[in-house]
Every structure is written in structure tokens, then in C-alpha cells.
Amino acid sequence: MNKPIRLIAIFLMLLFAALMINATYLQYYASGRYNDDARNRRVVDAEFSRQRGAILVGRDPVAESVKSKDLYKFQRTYPKPQLYAGVTGYFAYGGAVTGVEKSQNNVLSGDDSRLFVNRLIDLLGSKGPEGGDVELTIDAKAQKAAYDGLTSLPGKVKGAVVALEPSTGKILAMVTTPTFDPNKVATHDFSANQKAYDKLNADPGKPLLNRAVQMSLPPGSTFKVVTAAAAISSGKYDASSMVPGGATYQLPQTSGPSGLVDNEGRDCGVKTVKFTQAMENSCNTVFAQLAVEVGADAMQKQAEAFGFNSDYDSWDDLQGTNGKSTLTTSNFPTQMNPPQTGQSGFGQYEVRATPLQMAMVAAGIANQGTVMKPYLINEVQSADSDTVATTQPKKLSQAVTPETAKEVTKLMVATVNDGTASPAAITGIQVAGKTGTAQSGQDNVPPYAWFVSFAPADNAKVAVAVMIESADIPRDDIAGGKWGGPIAKSVMEAVLNP
């Protein structure tokens, strides 16, 4: 009987070998596939349990991981939730991550290759892996000024403020209202966080929408800065020129009131008017004629030089807070006929701009015509606060020549000193600005109030765009200068007088 026993022994040995080969396959070769499965709670939870790095403004964290006693070891907390929600986004269970939390996930979780050396040290020591910190370009005072300005408007305010450093593109302030409390979404109480999220998602005010980068509206008269730049670039005008004006202007190829542009009673000369006065009084008739004069192609070229019609998808540090990472593209219509071109001259027709785009227009003029790429991440730091990478400013485009920029600046300075933008004037500092009150085009939707400005005019340190989509302001009283101007002023002051 020994021969069959030996054969059985060999057979059983093969079975055990199969077990070992299969275990090796499962735990070594196939493990990556199983670990990548979205249903694998172990991996999801481990990601969620990491000691994530902090998001810093200056030295103060606006998002940090603090020890918690539950399964996940660390709770993500936001010390100033409402103020920074639009920037930080939130880090919630199950891969629900938005804002900088999402765009900088690799750094914050510690996976980024730039943190490799630190990770190696973590591995050698018995410490768990620690994420790196991210320092934002945000100026805490400017951010607060912008937030206070927006929220102090009457009623439930929908709006956004973006402030840029013109010479670098650093985003000094980015505020969107209504805002939300990311702590409520990030909590480990999963029924509460789902409820909080559902409530935010269903809110008609769309608090999860980052209006600063994810909403484009007609920019109205603030767009006249672009039209002025196009007109001056054409070589026919400078800031001291006379420009075609008049109380009304019948758009080409039109007849009757639908094609008739007026100035709502402001003085815009009879036949011609001084360029500065046209800007001060925000003369629609003037800018419609200038736009028609330079033509649709030149207008489009000028707008695109400031950043219109290009998607910002590669600007990965700017993210939405509603889970959608794509930023909204600012639109300048193509293939326009002359009457449409005329309307586009004062920011109507199908012109749409995000607050970030209008801040880039102001910053481009302020920076001798050079538009810098806006960025939000100043530095990446290791867990021990050593700087491992600093963002280098990048030139995005040369929107206008320095000379043209200088002329446009003169017009905007005049608008602050003697015109509609006077609420933004700061004693002792020359401010350049432009107001805008854009028709929504719908009867039941009130106009949008805009304001763009930069200061000091000759050597700008800050450029601001304010957009008020709606607030509890009587329809007749809505005006970019009156409501947006003071907000822009306080943001500029926060940067200029630290």
C-alpha cells in the first residue's frame, strides 16, 4: 500500500503548493487591484485616517487634522469655516473632497513625490505617515475685509470678491457668499454629514458654488476697461482724446428702441465727448461706438488677451467647492455682427465673466499690460514646516502694451477721482477703478453690481473685482459704485495698510 500512499503524498503536496501559489498571487500580485477597488473600505478608511497636513494662511491653519478618538484617528477641522470655505473646500468621508483639499490632496496626504524624503524618515521611524502643509497666497486681512464687506450688505447676499497681486498673480482674497461650514460636512458622524451635505446641495442660494471662479455673469460697464484698451490699442485714441459720444446711439443695422443705446441720463456730450468723461460717466453710447469702430475681431482679440474664452482647467490649485473641479470659462462671443459688437462694448450681449476674470483684467492693466497667471498655493511645506517648493509666478499674456495700460489707468483714475467709482477712493493713495451695473436680461432677476479697481495706480499692489449677484437692495438702488466700491476699498486698504 506504500506506493499509493506516496502518490497521495505527492498529490497533497501539489494541493498545498497550489494554496501557497494562490496566496502569493492574492496577497502580492493581485493586491494592488483589490486595494484599488472603490468598494474596499479598508483602503478608503486608511486614506481618511491619515494625519493630513494643514492648509495655512500665513502661519495660521485654516484647515487642520486634529486627533480624534474614533476609528479614523484624525478629524479634519476648519477653524474659520465660513471665511475660508470657498478656498479650502472640505475633506469628507468617501472621497468627497473639494477646493484646495482636493487640488493639493497629494501634498496634504503625504503622497507627493516632493515629500519623498520625509516619507522615508516616517517609514524608518515608527511614526505614521504625515502629510505636508500647504501655505496659501491669501492675505488674511484682505480676505476678512472682503468677507465682511460682502456679508454686511443687506439681506442674503450672493456675491464674490477676488483680489490679486498684479505683479505676481497671487490671489490675495477669494470670497464667495453664501458660504458654508465645512466642519459640518467633514464630521465623522456620517448621518449628520450626509444631512448637512444634502441641505447645502439643495439650498437655492447654492452655497457650494464658488462664485469667484465657477459663475460667469454679464460684467456690464466694468468691461468698458477692455473696450477702452482695444480702442487705445487701435492707435486712434489716448486718454486725452475726444471720442464719439451723444445722449443716444442707434446701433448699426437697427431701428427703433430695441437697438437704441442710452446713458440713463448721464452727460455724454452731443457728438463727441472727452474720453475721461466717457469713462467717468460710464457712457454706453461711447463704448458701443468704440466697439463698433474697432470691430468684432479686434474686440475678441483684446478680450481673449485678458483671458476670456480660455479654460482654466490646468490651473489646478483653483477648484470648485461643489465637487466639480472645472472652472467656468469667461465668455466673449465670436462671429458677432455690428449691433452685437456694439452691445459687447459695454459688457452686455453674450459677454460673461467670472469675478476672477475681471480681477485679471484690472490686474493686467495695473501690471503694465502683463496678465500674470493667478495662483493660490504659495508654498508646499513638509510636516516639519521646511519649505519644499515655492510657486514661481508665471506670465499668462501681454494683454496690452505698457503705454496702452498707462492710458487706460488714467481713465480709471479719473473715474475714481471724478466719476462713478468715487466710493473706492482712498485718502492719500491714487486708486484706479470702474463700476458696472449689468442687466441680467431677465425681468425677475435684478441687475448685477460689479466693481473693479487697483491701487496705487502707478505701482499697483492689489487689484480687486467685486461681484454682487443679488442682495436685499431695491432694484433702482443697485449700482456697482455704491455697493461694490466700499468693499473694493476696504480690501485694497487691508493690503496697502497692513
Added chain:
Amino acid sequence: MSTLSPGRVDQQTTFRSRRGAELFLLVLALIVGIGAYASVGLGVNGHVPADILGYGGWLVALVVAAHVTIRLVAPYADPVLLPIVAALNGLGLAVIHRIDLARTDTDFAAKQLFWMSVGVGLFIATLVFLSDHRALQRFTYTCGLGAVVLLLLPLAPGLGTQINGARIWIHVGGLSFQPGEVAKVLLVISFAGYLVLHRDALALAGRRFGGIDLPRGRDLGPILAMWLISLLVLVAQRDLGSGLLFFGLFLVMLYVSTERPGWLVVGGFLFTAGVAATYFLSGSVGFLEHVRNRFDIWLHPMEYYDRSPGSFQLVEGLFGMSWGGLIGRGFGEGRPTRVPYAESDFIMAAIGEELGLTAVMAIILLYGLMVERGLRIALISRDSFGKLMATGLAVSLALQVFTVVGGVTRLIPLTGLTTPFLSYGGSSLVANWVIIALLIRISDHARRPLPDLSVPDDQDQLNTQVVKLP
């Protein structure tokens, strides 16, 4: 009995007692068991468990008691079996304790320690009261009948309970019991006794077909009966694992006793046909759905993750083992409780997750070694009954390990079986300790030196005494 010839080489070998080696290996095994218990405490709670002395002391006492018994009543027994079993049982206890700590509302480890004590008690009792394994041959038919009754018990209304689709438990009072585990031992004894008596008849030449001697039709009776019993177990109790185990066991023992591979061909064909029929009939026969479901899950585990009955348990086990990787997450760092029944059928998944592929390999090797020692005992055994019984016991352990570990790691469809000595479960643990006791009893018999019957070496002297000068 004419064809029976114990290995010529083995017969000449003189075995030493090797009890010292066993003691040394037992110390290593205890280090594994108690060390694992301590590191569970360190990993989960951050400190060595407070009861480490009492726990370790009890484990040492059990192992020493078993060792001393072997020294006294089976001094020539195989020295490797007990240490392997002690290591596996100790590790199993630690892992079950770890799962208790994660759940906080179970005390399986304490119960398992109790059952281990019962198991060691029965181990000692078996060795003490069974001084010669051949005595069991007298109970061939008693054991067979007992096994069948035990197998049918769960089907009895009021006694049996169905858990997770399989009806293999009986509940008496507050205790649950898996009679199949004990039936397994009885079946081995019964098969061995039957085959020793009838092997010659079964080994008679039949038709030769394709180079293989196929058995005669009239000899197919027993194997057909066994096949039917296995299918009955499989169908009535929906227990694919035990069906496979019993049938495979019988087939191997039949082959070993008759030395005719034709039985393997016939048996393999019958088994495949049975399983295939089950699979394809399941659409029309409702109660086979359970078995069919197991097959579908095996083939497409990811698609059944969210379904019920689905593959949640299997896939969570696979996730856990993948998550463990080569060296595991370490005690307290994994999530073994995500796998339902991690303390019993799926204990290999828990080990794979927290101790990694390293420990899984080590455990499979330990099982391999255990089976190899069992078959070695069969090889050197001097009587046919001992040979068959040792083969049967070793093969039953091997098939059980293969079925459950292969099922958990998705090598074969998952069937509900316990992992010997590791899994939580009283009936299984106790039955397996008895299996080891029987193997040790047979090995002691096989390795014991033969009484000295040889004639004196000095032939010359012998001659001078006998031959006388005329």
C-alpha cells in the same frame, strides 16, 4: 493480506524515542502561541494583557500534560505532530482573542480555550485508554452507523439549525455542535476497518480500458453507496465542503487499500458528474440554489458584492488579505471584523490581513508538515489497518485545509468548513485533537522497536555448541 508488505527499508530502521526533540519544539510552539497573545494585547491596547501569566500558564499546563502523557504511554510517537498542533492552536487562540477585542461583545477566545482544554483532555484519554489502535477495528460497523446517524442529526426537526444556508449544526440546550466533525473521525475508522477486510475482493482484476484497470461492476456497490451519502449530505444539508471531504476521503482510502488507480477514475468521474448535475439542475430544483450560488460567486465575486446572498464575506476576506500584503498590517492595525465569521471559517483572512502572506505561508507549511508526518506514519506502520487509518486521518486534515483555505483565497468555490486547530469551534477543535491522538497512537506503534527475536551473531560459537565430533 498477501499483497501487504510493509516497507522493507522502514522495517529495518530503528527509531529513537525523540521525546527531547518534541519538548524543544513544544517550547518554540508555546513561544508562538503566548507571544502572539502578548502582541495582540500590545497591538490593540498598547500593553501586554493583564492575564498573560494565567493564560500562558494554562497553555503551558495543557501542552505539558499532553507531552507527559505521550512520554508515559506512547514514548515512540512522532515528535513533530504535537508541537505543530500546539503552535496552530495557540496562534488561533491569539487571533480569536484579537477579534474579540475588536468586537468587544464576544468572548470566543475564552470559550475556545475551554474547548482546547476539553480537546487536550480527550487527547490524553484517547492515548491512555486506547493502548492499541487495532482495537478500533472491532468497531468498524458501529463507527459507520454512528457516523451516518451523526450526519443525519442536523436534519432532525427540532435539533438541527440552518445557519447561512447550511444545515450542519445541532443545538442541545445552549450548546451548538457540528456533528460532521466527529463523523469524520468515525468514518475514517469505519472505512479503514471495512477496506482492510474487503480490499482483496475490491482489488480483483476487472476490465482493462485505456491502460487502466477498471473495477468490476459488482464491486462498485460501496463506492456508489458512499457517493450517494456524500450527495445526500451535499444536497440535504447544503454543505458542499463536507460532501467533498467525505467522498474524497473514501476515494483515497479505496485507492490506497486496493492500489488500483481505476477507483480514482471512477470516483473522480462520479464526483464531477454529481457536482455538474447539481450545478445545472439548480435552476429547476430550488434547494440546490445555495450550491449554485457558491459557484457563481466563485466565478464572479466582484459582481456579487452587494447582492444577497452575495460575495460580501469572500470579497471582504480578499480585500483584507490584499491589504495585509507580504508582512501584514500587524495586530490591531487591520480590520478583520469587516469579514463575517472571521473567527471561524475566515480566520485565514484575518491572519492574512494582520500577519501577512508570511504567516499564511508559515501556516500552510505547518499543515503540510502535519499531513506529511501523518502519511509518513502510514508508510512505516506495520499493519494494514493502521496504515489505512493514518492515511485517512492525514488526508481528511489535508482535504479540509485545502477546501477551506482554497475557498477563502478563491482557489476553489467557498464551502463552510473550519480551519483545523485555528478556527473557533468546539466540535472541530475537539475532533481534531482526537485525530492527532490517533495518529500519535499509530506512530508509537509503528516506531516502537520490535521485540528482539534474532539469533545470536556468533555463528561459530553456535556451531561449536551444536556440532559434536563423532
